Amino acid sequence: MNGEAAGEQHGEGTGIGSGAAEVTAVLPVSGAQARAVVLALLESRCRSTGVDWPEDVVIADVLLVTSELVTNAERHGGGLTLFTAAVEGDALHLRVGDANPAHPATPPAPAVPTGVPRIGGYDWQMVLRLAHTVEVTNHSAGKTIFALVRLYSEGLNEGGAP
Amino acid sequence: MSGQEAAVSARTAEGGAWLVRIAGDLDGDHMAEAADVLRRGLRPGGRLTVVDASGVEFADSSVLDMLLRARAAYASAGVALVIAGAGVPLRRLLDVTGTASAFLLVDSVQAAMTY
Numbered sequence: 001m002n003g004e005a006a007g008e009q010h011g012e013g014t015g016i017g018s019g020a021a022e023v024t025a026v027l028p029v030s031g032a033q034a035r036a037v038v039l040a041l042l043e044s045r046c047r048s049t050g051v052d053w054p055e056d057v058v059i060a061d062v063l064l065v066t067s068e069l070v071t072n073a074e075r076h077g078g079g080l081t082l083f084t085a086a087v088e089g090d091a092l093h094l095r096v097g098d099a100n101p102a103h104p105a106t107p108p109a110p111a112v113p114t115g116v117p118r119i120g121g122y123d124w125q126m127v128l129r130l131a132h133t134v135e136v137t138n139h140s141a142g143k144t145i146f147a148l149v150r151l152y153s154e155g156l157n158e159g160g161a162p
Numbered sequence: 163m164s165g166q167e168a169a170v171s172a173r174t175a176e177g178g179a180w181l182v183r184i185a186g187d188l189d190g191d192h193m194a195e196a197a198d199v200l201r202r203g204l205r206p207g208g209r210l211t212v213v214d215a216s217g218v219e220f221a222d223s224s225v226l227d228m229l230l231r232a233r234a235a236y237a238s239a240g241v242a243l244v245i246a247g248a249g250v251p252l253r254r255l256l257d258v259t260g261t262a263s264a265f266l267l268v269d270s271v272q273a274a275m276t277y
Contacts, residue, residue, distance in 0.1 A: 031189050032189065115264065123223040126223060126255075
């Protein structure tokens with residue numbers, strides 16, 4: 001009657017991020033490889049914890065954030081220097097490092113009122129939009145971008161920076 | 163849920179529409195080829211190009227940029243460009259960037275052929 005077993009599925013210490021955090025530190029060579037690493041991590045965590053696979057739209061978001069961060073590091077950041085993915089709590093934590101200390105480009109103004117969208121500049125904007133938290137840390141040799149993406153719908157649509 | 167190999171192919175459909183199929187995990191590695199194939203729908207006599215996107219498993223910002231460039235070229239040429247069967251990954255890309263309304267999106271290739 002202590003309720004521990006019944007409450008276990010909803011307790012703080014359970015869920016996809018319960019137990020030891022799983023961190024992948026293999027440096028991927030492409031966005032495709034980084035996406036594969038993240039999918040494998042989520043598959044492993046869902047299997048080992050028995051937690052449901054996230055919704056399709058969440059998977060789409062996770063893969064977009066992963067891919068855009070890694071692609072940007074390769075394209076604009078002087079090369080990828082760090083890539084880790086971990087599940088903590090109900091969120092995916094990504095850390096992506098590159099060799100360029102410059103902050104990622106601020107997205108241009110939104111689509112002009114004519115209804116014709118601009119071409120380009122959506123990559124960083126999507127990272128900011130889809131990740132719950134984004135932090136850029138500069139250091140002498142480059143920068144590290146931390147992005148937290150929620151895996152379950154609670155809070156999914158909170159959107160925007162505070 | 164693992165990545166599917168990217169594929170780009172095209173053929174002339176019944177009725178003369180240029181039918182372009184993009185599928186799998188699509189990113190910057192494949193967009194030059196996709197853009198080339200899409201441009202071929204702008205040859206003289208071209209009336210309608212349908213992008214069969216039903217097999218797209220993943221699409222990033224480079225795919226969006228390619229589609230937006232194609233959209234602009236088709237609009238200039240007065241040729242219809244319709245995207246058919248986009249699933250969650252591509253729809254999410256268009257929705258989150260606020261670009262979905264710039265495209266003609268339909269559920270199926272069959273529906274696209276009525277344009």
